[in-house]
């Protein structure tokens with residue numbers, strides 16, 4: 069197995085180190101190549117992501133990313149538009165996968181959360197995030213700004229199929245989240261695609277929620293969700309809400325997946341480089357460690373992924389209210405894995 073590792077900036081470097089320790093304890097002999105990408109590279113060389121970087125990354129089985137960004141020295145958007153989005157498009161990461169699970173011991177702001185265990189399949193290459201828009205008369209009272217949501221039958225169908233597959237392997241329920249009553253063109257395409265694919269998955273129950281109602285249910289009745297499939301923007305918003313109700317940013321993991329398997333998929337914690345706590349050994353590496361579990365499951369190592377998740381669950385359940393240190397969490401998970 070060939071793994072590309074992009075530790076990135078700030079706590080990205082710290083949490084990735086623990087994630088790699090966990091991987092090494094579980095799957096010895098993974099061949100790793102470290103990539104210098106992110107704010108530090110940009111400040112040194114002015115480069116964000118070169119064609120050579122992309123070609124080289126493509127030769128790996130998977131990519132593990134920490135976090136990139138340094139808001140004090142790199143203007144907002146430079147790395148998102150120069151590195152993260154181009155990588156997603158170059159590697160065709162059309163499935164943005166975000167599991168949400170409330171582990172016993174996690175601090176949820178919900179009073180009666182019930183069981184929370186769902187995954188969001190967010191379309192990652194279309195919708196409002198393609199840069200299909202423009203502006204004229206900028207800065208004048210007559211300014212016009214447009215972004216057009218791009219939805220293709222091909223692009224929608226491949227994530228819908230992926231979501232049905234995941235629902236079948238889980239509790240057998242798929243919820244389409246959209247706003248079909250108002251966004252009739254894009255919404256109609258999504259709804260018809262789900263309706264047309266559904267008969268092939270007769271064992272999967274199909275549900276539908278408008279995005280606004282989905283934000284209510286996610287707080288009042290999150291146990292109703294198993295697999296949610298939705299577009300790029302709705303998915304972006306709803307997954308942050310999902311992270312909030314399941315105990316926050318320290319445990320939220322994600323996968324950027326090319327479901328066709330043509331390009332390596334990339335796994336990363338949802339959080340950023342957290343400059344406010346970087347270098348202090350305070351960052352919780354759990355999200356990065358759960359990203360390793362997602363990666364292992366994607367690569368067909370389900371038993372190993374289960375072991376990581378069980379170790380994380382035990383660690384979260386045994387934490388008191390005291391602070392955790394980055395290395396201490398890594399130590400406990402590695403010890404639980406017998407490493």
Ligand code: NAI
Nearest residue numbers: 135136137138139317318338339340341342344345351352
């Ligand atoms: P952030 O996620 O880095 O931090 C938000 C808050 O959560 C901070 O108070 C931070 O201390 C806390 N936090 C984050 N991760 C934590 C962890 N593992 N353990 C404990 N506390 C944690 O978001 P922010 O501050 O908006 O962004 C900082 C930088 O990260 C920016 O440059 C931003 O662009 C970048 N970023 C990069 C991402 C990526 O590489 N995919 C994703 C999100 C942000």
Ligand code: MG
Nearest residue numbers: 304305307308
């Ligand atoms: Mg977001």
